[in-house]
Amino acid sequence: MAVIVRAGAAPMWWPGVLAAVAGSFVPGLTGRRIGLLAGAALFLVTAAVVATVRTGRYARLAETATRAGRGDFLQDRDVTVRAWRRGHRWWLLAAFVAAVGSAVAVPGAGGLLLAGAGAGLWLKAVRIGRRELKDDALYWVRTDRVERGRPAGAQVEEYRTTGPMAGDAAPGGARRHRR
Structure with a gap:
C-alpha cells in the first residue's frame, strides 16, 4: 500500500524541481523574488496538506487489516510502480507543462507546488512505513x-x-x- 503512495513522489518531485529551476530564469509578472517566495510557501503548504490528507482512512484500514490468504494476489513493487506511473503519465506531463507555463506569471511557484506534492507523498509513505515497522507487518491492497x-x-x-x-x-x- 505504501508503494502506491510512494509511486507518485519521484515523478512529482523531480519535474517540479526542474520546472522551478527553469522558472527561476524567467522574470515573470511578479518578479523572481516574489515568485520564488510564493513558491516556497506553496511548497510547504502543499507538502503538509498532501502528507496529512486521508491519513485517518489509512489508519482505520490498517487497524482492521487481515492476514493475506493464499488466494490473494499481491503485486511486486516494480509492477505496482510501473502501473501507477503508466496510468498517470499524461496527468504528470500536464502538471509539468502547467508548472513551467506558470513561470510567465509567478516564476518558480508552479514547479515548487508540484515538488511539494511529491514531497508530501514521500512524507506520507514514510509515515506509513513507521506504522508498518511498529506493527511488524507490511500492508497490502489487493490488486x-x-x-x-x-x-x-x-x-x-x-x-x-x-x-x-x-x-x-x-x-x-x-x-x-x-544482501
Whole structure:
C-alpha cells in the first residue's frame, strides 16, 4: 500500500524541481523574488496538506487489516510502480507543462507546488512505513481493489498484511535491498 503512495513522489518531485529551476530564469509578472517566495510557501503548504490528507482512512484500514490468504494476489513493487506511473503519465506531463507555463506569471511557484506534492507523498509513505515497522507487518491492497491508483479509495474495503520480510518492498514502500 505504501508503494502506491510512494509511486507518485519521484515523478512529482523531480519535474517540479526542474520546472522551478527553469522558472527561476524567467522574470515573470511578479518578479523572481516574489515568485520564488510564493513558491516556497506553496511548497510547504502543499507538502503538509498532501502528507496529512486521508491519513485517518489509512489508519482505520490498517487497524482492521487481515492476514493475506493464499488466494490473494499481491503485486511486486516494480509492477505496482510501473502501473501507477503508466496510468498517470499524461496527468504528470500536464502538471509539468502547467508548472513551467506558470513561470510567465509567478516564476518558480508552479514547479515548487508540484515538488511539494511529491514531497508530501514521500512524507506520507514514510509515515506509513513507521506504522508498518511498529506493527511488524507490511500492508497490502489487493490488486483487484485498487481504484485508479488510490490505496484508500472507495473500493478498498480492507488491507491485507504479510510479514515484514515478504515481497520486494521495505516498510514505507522503498525498494528492499537484498544482501
